[in-house]
Amino acid sequence: MNPFPRVPIVVDDRPISAEAGTTVAAALVNAGVSAFRTSLGGSPRGPLCGMGICHECRVTIDGIPHRRSCVIEVAEGMRIETRG
Amino acid sequence: MAEALAADVAVVGGGPAGIAAAAVAAEAGKRVLLLEENARPGGQIWRHRAGSIPPKARRWIERLARSGAVRVAGAAVHSISGAFVLSGEAAGAPITVSARTLVLATGARERFLPFPGWTLPNVIGIGGAQALLKSGVSFSQRRVVVAGSGPLILPVAASLARGGARVVVAAEQAPRGAVIRFALGLWRHPELVAHAAGYRRSFFRTPYRFGTWALEARGRDRLEEVVLTDGDETWTERGDLLCTGFGLVPSTELARLAGCRIDGEDVGVDERQETSVEGLFCAGEACGIGGVEKALAEGQVAGCAAAGRTPRRSRIADARRGRRHAGAIARAFRLREELRSLPRPDTIVCRCEDVLTAAFSGAGSGREAKLVTRAGMGPCQGRVCGPALRYLFGWESDTVRVPISPVSIGTLAAIDAGAPRKEDE
Numbered sequence: 001m002n003p004f005p006r007v008p009i010v011v012d013d014r015p016i017s018a019e020a021g022t023t024v025a026a027a028l029v030n031a032g033v034s035a036f037r038t039s040l041g042g043s044p045r046g047p048l049c050g051m052g053i054c055h056e057c058r059v060t061i062d063g064i065p066h067r068r069s070c071v072i073e074v075a076e077g078m079r080i081e082t083r084g
Numbered sequence: 085m086a087e088a089l090a091a092d093v094a095v096v097g098g099g100p101a102g103i104a105a106a107a108v109a110a111e112a113g114k115r116v117l118l119l120e121e122n123a124r125p126g127g128q129i130w131r132h133r134a135g136s137i138p139p140k141a142r143r144w145i146e147r148l149a150r151s152g153a154v155r156v157a158g159a160a161v162h163s164i165s166g167a168f169v170l171s172g173e174a175a176g177a178p179i180t181v182s183a184r185t186l187v188l189a190t191g192a193r194e195r196f197l198p199f200p201g202w203t204l205p206n207v208i209g210i211g212g213a214q215a216l217l218k219s220g221v222s223f224s225q226r227r228v229v230v231a232g233s234g235p236l237i238l239p240v241a242a243s244l245a246r247g248g249a250r251v252v253v254a255a256e257q258a259p260r261g262a263v264i265r266f267a268l269g270l271w272r273h274p275e276l277v278a279h280a281a282g283y284r285r286s287f288f289r290t291p292y293r294f295g296t297w298a299l300e301a302r303g304r305d306r307l308e309e310v311v312l313t314d315g316d317e318t319w320t321e322r323g324d325l326l327c328t329g330f331g332l333v334p335s336t337e338l339a340r341l342a343g344c345r346i347d348g349e350d351v352g353v354d355e356r357q358e359t360s361v362e363g364l365f366c367a368g369e370a371c372g373i374g375g376v377e378k379a380l381a382e383g384q385v386a387g388c389a390a391a392g393r394t395p396r397r398s399r400i401a402d403a404r405r406g407r408r409h410a411g412a413i414a415r416a417f418r419l420r421e422e423l424r425s426l427p428r429p430d431t432i433v434c435r436c437e438d439v440l441t442a443a444f445s446g447a448g449s450g451r452e453a454k455l456v457t458r459a460g461m462g463p464c465q466g467r468v469c470g471p472a473l474r475y476l477f478g479w480e481s482d483t484v485r486v487p488i489s490p491v492s493i494g495t496l497a498a499i500d501a502g503a504p505r506k507e508d509e
Contacts, residue, residue: 003134004220021133023221029221034205041438044305045204046184047272048468050215051128052121052195056435056471066463070219071122 009075024069024080025057034071036082044083054082057061060084086171086178089156091117094170094183094408096338099127100376102189102366103144103385105390109187112391117181119159119170122501128211129376131218144380164342167363173214173488185363185390188339188351189383192332192369193472197419198433198441199426201301203329210329214240217247224248229256229310229323231298233417234331235375239279242286245329251282251290252321254437255312257330258417260294266416273377273409282359295333299426301326331417332373333471337488339366345430350472355400357386362391365390422443426477433476434469436462450479 004019011031018027025047028036035044036057047057052071060081061067070079093109095102098120106118120124126146127134130141130374137145148155159179162174168186172179187428201207208216210232217223226249230241233256260496265370270277282293299318300311310321334350344362345352351371353359359366367386368379381402388395392485427441439459447453450473451462459473460466473479 003224019220021135023216026216026220029216036205039438041432043203043438044205044434046306047208047216048196048212049194050212050219051131053464054435054468058463061374066455070215073123076496083121 007074009074009076009078009080011080017078018074020074021076024059024061024067024072024074024078027058027074028069028080033082038083058084086180087119087174087178089181091115091154091181091183093117093185093187093387094119094168094181095153095187095189095387095390096120096170097189097191097368098125098155098157098369099129099189099191099368099379100141100144101191101379101383101386101435102127102187103148104380105187105189105365105367105387106150106155107144107148107389108384109391110148110153111400112388112393114391116151116152116153116154119161119172119174120157121157121160123157125155125157126214127209129379131215133218133220138360140376145237160489162489163340164338165337167341167361168507177255181377184363185392186342187357187365187367187383187386188359188370188388189299189366189368189379189386190335190338190343190370192373193467194335195331195332195333195475196468197423197426197471197472197475198431199298199300199423200428200431201307202302203432203435204303204307205305206303206307206324207301207326207328209328210236210240211332213325213327214243222247223325226250226325227252227296227323228325228327229253229321231257231296231310231312231379232327233257233419234330235280235331235413235417236329236331237292238283240327241290242283244286245290247327249483251287253296253312254290254292254296255296255298256292256417257297257420257423258294259420262416262418263294266412269412272405275377276375295487297420297423298326298328321398324414330368330423331413332388332417334370334373336370338485339364339370340484341486341488353382355379355385355404356389356395357382357403357416359390363390364390371450372407372410374406374410375413378403378410381406385420419475427476433472434459434462436460436464439469444473444477447477450474450477453477 092114367382
């Protein structure tokens with residue numbers, strides 16, 4: 001049994017659900033996303049440190065760019081955009 | 085205007101060392117503020133989701149709550165001045181904290197070394213994988229290669245396996261002899277031996293290879309395979325997740341900003357955990373990578389000393405035992421020479437600014453490299469490439485500058501308000 005309720009979020013215009021209490025990074029990985037952003041040189045990047053140090057997992061959340069997805073918890077109705 | 089808080093003792097960092105320091109200082113009757121970056125107490129080692137707090141962490145977190153120490157969650161400290169004024173932000177708003185004594189329990193982060201393909205998605209930290217697992221990621225059914233160094237490989241490979249991942253190999257770069265000597269020295273820490281055995285049981289079908297490291301990660305848009313070597317043979321493992329990392333690096337930005345002496349990579353402390361700056365104490369991984377028991381012992385000593393009391397002898401002895409363990413970790417998992425030659429000219433070293441290895445040829449120092457290449461000038465401020473450059477080229481880290489992490493304009497203005505201005509507008 002899973003003790004965590006699920007909340008609806010939107011990832012790149014795709015409605016999905018994520019476990020409440022997980023981070024945005026966790027929700028994205030669990031939704032099969034591996035490329036979170038595009039680097040200056042144009043290559044895809046995903047999470048590295050998982051603890052807010054490296055900034056590789058940054059995404060746009062509710063219109064605000066460069067949010068570190070590994071330190072922000074999901075909230076109902078959150079809109080997340082990758083590949084920024 | 086920044087919200088101004090005052091305390092007898094301010095503690096920065098909400099992991100085991102910070103929690104222990106804050107609880108002990110508050111129990112001694114002092115007004116204590118504990119500033120921590122995360123929403124929940126516990127730091128990285130006790131990272132947890134709501135309602136799933138580990139038992140040992142629970143004991144300390146409950147003790148902290150009873151102690152009367154005031155916890156400021158979601159706080160980032162950006163600068164430190166005088167004896168002692170901290171500025172930063174909490175919940176997005178600027179704050180300043182003044183305190184008579186200060187305990188820095190800023191912890192550590194993972195050391196990454198560049199190799200071809202290490203920037204591909206699904207190449208993540210070993211500690212990074214643990215952090216993601218604790219924050220709700222499932223790696224179930226993934227084919228995982230673990231290749232790096234340090235005691236963290238065991239618990240992380242175990243967590244991955246218990247979570248349904250298929251760990252195909254756990255590769256430790258340190259030679260077998262060094263790791264065996266380390267294991268034999270663990271008789272002083274029977275609890276660690278029990279943990280290690282339990283972890284190993286969780287992935288007993290997976291080879292745990294010593295003297296083995298990753299040469300290259302390959303894939304188009306994400307990881308597909310990993311090239312491994314033991315120095316004699318070289319082979320390829322298919323995988324859709326590579327966990328890599330080479331031990332931990334103490335987080336010393338605030339200590340360096342305050343002018344504390346640094347020994348090697350660690351904040352230098354005496355038996356009472358006091359740094360070279362009077363009234364400024366340090367505890368836990370920031371003054372040497374030694375794990376949670378060392379952090380708890382040092383935190384208690386630091387909290388006691390910061391409150392103006394004399395720490396108990398037995399506690400100081402515990403801290404000393406923790407430091408010996410830290411020394412044993414450093415010796416056993418020393419990084420091999422071969423890792424220095426992994427990056428090729430076109431391998432990215434600074435991931436923020438996409439600076440290639442070739443760009444560093446000719447630079448004579450970290451500072452020069454930074455000016456010429458922009459390495460370390462991106463959002464992570466050299467936290468990833470700094471230790472790598474130190475290892476690859478022997479360069480010392482550049483001086484620390486305020487703010488020590490990315491900050492909102494409003495907070496920057498509040499920090500700046502205290503500083504003299506060139507001209508008034």
